Amino acid sequence: MAKDQSRIEERILDALRTVKDPDLRKDIVTLNFVKDLRVDDGKVSFAIELTTPACPVKNEMEQWARDAVMKVEGVRDVDITMTSAVSKGAVGGGKQAIEGVKNIIAVGSGKGGVGKTTVTVNLAIALAQSGAKVGLLDADIYGPNVPLMMGITGRPHAIDNRIQTLSNYGVSVMSMGFLAQDDTPLIWRGPMLHSVIQQFLHQVDWGELDYLLIDLPPGTGDVQLSLTQTVPLTGAVVVSTPQDVALQDARKAILMFRQVRVEVLGIVENMSYFQCPKCGEQTHVFSHGGAAATAEKFGVPFLGEVPLNSSLREGGDAGKPVVVAKPDSPEAQVFVRISEKVAAQVSIANLEGTTQVTIE
Ligand SMILES: Nc1ncnc2c1ncn2[C@@H]1O[C@H](COP(=O)(O)OP(=O)(O)OP(=O)(O)O)[C@@H](O)[C@H]1O
Numbered sequence: 199m200a201k202d203q204s205r206i207e208e209r210i211l212d213a214l215r216t217v218k219d220p221d222l223r224k225d226i227v228t229l230n231f232v233k234d235l236r237v238d239d240g241k242v243s244f245a246i247e248l249t250t251p252a253c254p255v256k257n258e259m260e261q262w263a264r265d266a267v268m269k270v271e272g273v274r275d276v277d278i279t280m281t282s283a284v285s286k287g288a289v290g291g292g293k294q295a296i297e298g299v300k301n302i303i304a305v306g307s308g309k310g311g312v313g314k315t316t317v318t319v320n321l322a323i324a325l326a327q328s329g330a331k332v333g334l335l336d337a338d339i340y341g342p343n344v345p346l347m348m349g350i351t352g353r354p355h356a357i358d359n360r361i362q363t364l365s366n367y368g369v370s371v372m373s374m375g376f377l378a379q380d381d382t383p384l385i386w387r388g389p390m391l392h393s394v395i396q397q398f399l400h401q402v403d404w405g406e407l408d409y410l411l412i413d414l415p416p417g418t419g420d421v422q423l424s425l426t427q428t429v430p431l432t433g434a435v436v437v438s439t440p441q442d443v444a445l446q447d448a449r450k451a452i453l454m455f456r457q458v459r460v461e462v463l464g465i466v467e468n469m470s471y472f473q474c475p476k477c478g479e480q481t482h483v484f485s486h487g488g489a490a491a492t493a494e495k496f497g498v499p500f501l502g503e504v505p506l507n508s509s510l511r512e513g514g515d516a517g518k519p520v521v522v523a524k525p526d527s528p529e530a531q532v533f534v535r536i537s538e539k540v541a542a543q544v545s546i547a548n549l550e551g552t553t554q555v556t557i558e
């Protein structure tokens with residue numbers, strides 16, 4: 199009886215080896231996704247534990263697994279529970295991890311005003327909507343726009359010497375904007391900037407997070423370097439607009455990340471095209487396709503195109519990003535797709551166990 203039992207379990211696992219994760223390109227048994235397999239008189243139950251809740255083919259995978267197992271002789275019924283446990287980024291090179299935070303992802307751009315903060319807040323919320331635990335650090339100390347875009351006002355307090363985040367739309371946020379609340383410009387120089395960023399990373403009570411997104415200030419200066427060199431980033435997302443000048447700066451950002459051995463998870467092209475709200479016609483205001491070509495040239499993933507759309511700006515200004523204000527709109531869905539791709543790239547980077555990228 200015990201022998202029969204282990205035979206049927208083996209046949210079920212063999213059947214499940216035909217189900218592949220399309221992003222990780224390995225079967226779900228090899229990936230160790232199949233948990234708690236039980237067989238009782240032809241009734242099979244198991245869980246499939248994915249590496250992110252933001253998996254676009256969750257339902258398909260469940261169906262593929264069900265179909266495969268139903269074909270096994272002696273199986274009468276299949277009960278599958280879909281779960282996820284986000285994998286943890288590697289820590290090395292003398293960098294100090296943030297306790298409880300699995301993956302830190304920087305969002306950068308060479309150039310200012312390309313929509314980095316807009317992209318970051320929408321990605322953070324989309325990931326949170328998928329069920330992930332998400333934080334957002336506004337590392338733009340001089341021009342913190344995250345509080346406004348996330349619709350958060352208020353002052354953080356400390357508990358046991360640890361600064362508490364403020365949250366909205368399921369995202370835990372920290373920003374200089376919470377601490378310096380008037381319009382007086384901050385005139386801190388390099389070492390002070392470095393220490394503020396370090397405090398934001400290590401003295402803030404981030405809790406348990408799957409993804410901590412960092413909205414970097416534009417450019418490739420002090421803050422960017424200080425951050426990339428001191429915290430273990432799982433990777434970076436680069437935002438660009440399609441015109442040549444912006445792309446030139448995006449290339450600089452990619453090279454900066456590579457020099458400090460941070461994996462570029464991909465490029466997002468923002469303000470890619472204007473979609474006429476009346477006739478639906480697409481106009482490529484700032485040229486088109488440059489970010490995809492840059493991604494290909496550098497061998498990094500292209501994560502998607504975000505349209506130039508007034509509801510994106512309005513959402514930002516009103517503190518209600520488009521993924522919250524109009525979750526079913528095409529422009530919100532664009533962010534959902536991009537967030538799934540980012541999550542997949544994080545899983546791939548962690549599976550490969552490497553944040554090491556060769557310097558070109
Ligand atoms: N796809 C878009 N469609 C319409 N408006 C957009 C889009 N992306 C960004 N914007 C608007 O453009 C302005 C600049 O965007 P955002 O602040 O996100 O850029 P940024 O790269 O973070 O800028 P900075 O370099 O100053 O930090 C904002 O008013 C924002 O609402």
Ligand SMILES: [Mg+2]
Nearest residue numbers: 314315338343
């Ligand atoms: Mg910004």
